[in-house]
Amino acid sequence: MSVDLSDGVSDGVPILDDGYVGELEMMAGGNHAFLRELLADFVKESEIRLANLERSEQVNPEAAIQDVHFMAGSSAGVGLKRFSVFCRKMESVLKETGGWNPDWVGQARRHHQEGVDLLRARWS
Amino acid sequence: MKKTVLIADDDPVMIKLLEFNLVRAGYDTVACREGNSVLSSALEIRPEVAIIDLMLPGRTGLELIGDFRRHGKLAGVPIIVVTTQGRGSTKEELLAAGADSVFTKPFSPSLLLAKVEELSRSRVSEGDIDER
Numbered sequence: 001m002s003v004d005l006s007d008g009v010s011d012g013v014p015i016l017d018d019g020y021v022g023e024l025e026m027m028a029g030g031n032h033a034f035l036r037e038l039l040a041d042f043v044k045e046s047e048i049r050l051a052n053l054e055r056s057e058q059v060n061p062e063a064a065i066q067d068v069h070f071m072a073g074s075s076a077g078v079g080l081k082r083f084s085v086f087c088r089k090m091e092s093v094l095k096e097t098g099g100w101n102p103d104w105v106g107q108a109r110r111h112h113q114e115g116v117d118l119l120r121a122r123w124s
Numbered sequence: 125m126k127k128t129v130l131i132a133d134d135d136p137v138m139i140k141l142l143e144f145n146l147v148r149a150g151y152d153t154v155a156c157r158e159g160n161s162v163l164s165s166a167l168e169i170r171p172e173v174a175i176i177d178l179m180l181p182g183r184t185g186l187e188l189i190g191d192f193r194r195h196g197k198l199a200g201v202p203i204i205v206v207t208t209q210g211r212g213s214t215k216e217e218l219l220a221a222g223a224d225s226v227f228t229k230p231f232s233p234s235l236l237l238a239k240v241e242e243l244s245r246s247r248v249s250e251g252d253i254d255e256r
Contacts, residue, residue: 023234
């Protein structure tokens with residue numbers, strides 16, 4: 001089963017959760033080195049999970065659910081709202097149907113990259 | 125002596141974020157990234173508060189709440205459960221199982237710290253009453 005998840009994600013959800021990112025920045029008190037470390041940890045872990053998903057035609061849906069669930073939570077932790085919402089949608093469809101669309105990884109990577117780029121520029 | 129907060133989460137981002145905030149507020153922290161090691165770590169360090177991710181690999185947050193509440197030496201440890209929207213037990217189920225508080229990601233780090241401090245203070249008060 002192939003489900004298109006793109007509708008409403010790209011247009012309706014902001015790339016960053018500005019309120020949350022602002023709170024992170026306030027918490028860090030201008031320590032952008034800490035925020036860059038946080039982002040680097042997120043990128044490292046999420047790249048592993050995205051690579052797992054690129055092989056997901058061969059793995060069971062439960063493994064893919066764990067990967068997208070992890071990324072939904074972790075990305076929310078750095079303020080990548082659009083990517084987090086997209087991961088939650090993947091998780092929801094996987095749980096309901098068990099179906100996997102290989103196009104999702106490309107879409108996920110796009111949402112991931114646009115958010116990471118914005119944060120890197122903001123915390124440079 | 126510093127109070128120790130146990131952080132049980134498989135996400136290094138969440139661990140780093142919580143540690144940054146807690147250490148700055150004067151706490152020591154110990155992190156576990158795997159559910160099966162949480163109980164033994166907790167018995168070793170006797171945490172002031174435990175922050176547990178609901179979907180921890182190896183042993184879920186719900187199972188760990190039960191482990192703590194059944195264990196004589198850990199039954200009184202306040203537990204904050206951290207969840208991601210859309211998976212696992214509901215907030216009501218977690219509170220009924222014995223969690224003291226539930227936070228859904230993304231949550232405000234300062235509100236979570238305030239909850240840790242509140243739970244820590246209430247533990248001290250209970251201890252004072254017990255000693256009288």
